[in-house]
Amino acid sequence: MSKFVVENRIWDQEEALPRDQLAALQGAKLKETVERVQHVPFYKEAFAASGITPGTIQSLDDLQRLPFTTKADLREEYPVRMLAVDRSEVARYHGSSGTTGTPTMVAYTHNDLKVWANLCARFLTGGGLLPQHTVQIAFGYGLFTGGFGLHYGIEHVGAAVIPAAAGNTPKQIMLMMDMQVDALVCTPSYALNISEFILQNDIPRSALNLKYAHFGGEPWTEDMRTRIEDEMGILCFNNYGLSEVIGPGVSGECAVRDGMHISEDAFIVECIHPETLEPVGPGEEGELVFTSLCKEAMPIIRYRTRDIASLNPEPCACGRTTVRMSRVTGRSDDMLIIKGVNVYPSQIEQALLRVEGTAPHYLIEVDRPDRKDVATVKVEMTEKSFSSSMKQMQELKDKIDRAIQGTTGLRMNIELVSPSSLDRFVGKAQRVIDRRKKV
Ligand SMILES: [Zn+2]
Structure with missing residues (x-):
């Protein structure tokens, strides 16, 4: 087990707003978002079918009147018919891997990219990142949001990034040793490969300066965390995100490491029964549904993630007031x-x-x-x-x-x-x- 201790730090005040202020902010931003998407053909049609006009949504209480958006909807609107801004305003595109069919494309304005970097800075700070640290990213760079998302978040905190990208494990370890890297970013399954290589090649722990890691991109278990922490002598933090919602930065663990804080000023989260679509109670497993509140290029309303997890609204010892989500125990697609x-x-x-x-x-x-x-x-x-x-x-x-x-x-x-x-x-x-x- 690592001797590294993460101090409790909060990046910005939006993470610790009183709940009533947060609800008012969410309601106002929801109203704006609904107005912003009314000219998107998909939402125009879906709102008409549900009898939604701009005046229908007055506060957070009206959320459940809005229709859901699914992955299939995004595929049908491929590539970017869901855009809510003119194409000239788009600063970047990302997309899903499309291993199970047509890929889905997502878009960001310059302001969306700023918001995204700030959301990543929050969970990275919660999980130990300091401006003097050097972080190696062993995530894929490309259409996948993992590499670029974390990259700009780390830079936003003021730390140094080594954009190693995924693969070539011996080189990853050489860089980690030579550059005295403090933190690693990758998928937990790739961390397992790195750890295996270190053990097989008898690389002494003292050759590495690695203190902690931020893992995301796939579901993993608490037992896997214990295994990697024991083998590598580091602290491992979990974070969550998906390209359709923004990418990494939707939620992440704080120093307490008991659930991932959702940035609720940027997203409204719901947890529903995947068949009845009714909300489930706190602590009960269900499918997570997110509505974006800050996105300009491609806002998304009640997106059904297929990710199964539970929500914990109890206050956290770290001082953040935001709801925490459990680990994703599975994707209903993988079930x-x-x-x-x-x-x-x-x-x-x-x-x-x-x-x-x-x-x-x-x-x-x-x-x-x-x-x-x-x-x-x-x-x-x-x-x-x-x-x-x-x-x-x-x-x-x-x-x-x-x-x-x-x-x-x-x-x-x-x-x-x-x-x-x-x-x-x-x-x-x-x-x-x-x-x-x-x-
Ligand atoms: Zn916390």
């Missing part, structure tokens, strides 16, 4: 239905991290021979367990079987594979192959 049971890859990860002798690298394969679901989890052994006896390996398989049953309630086939045999990822990890979809 597998196996034998009628909902399973998230994160449940498998959580189980494996609790079984000694396994590496946190795994692949879930689901198939449906003879019209019955069969799930197989390929699990990498550690070097030590790989050289153990057949009997010990069987015991290991039994332990994994029980752990997975514990987190998912399902029995799956367990296949032990040799160390470092599964694919490694520099960005978001691909942990599932579902062959049933081809049928």
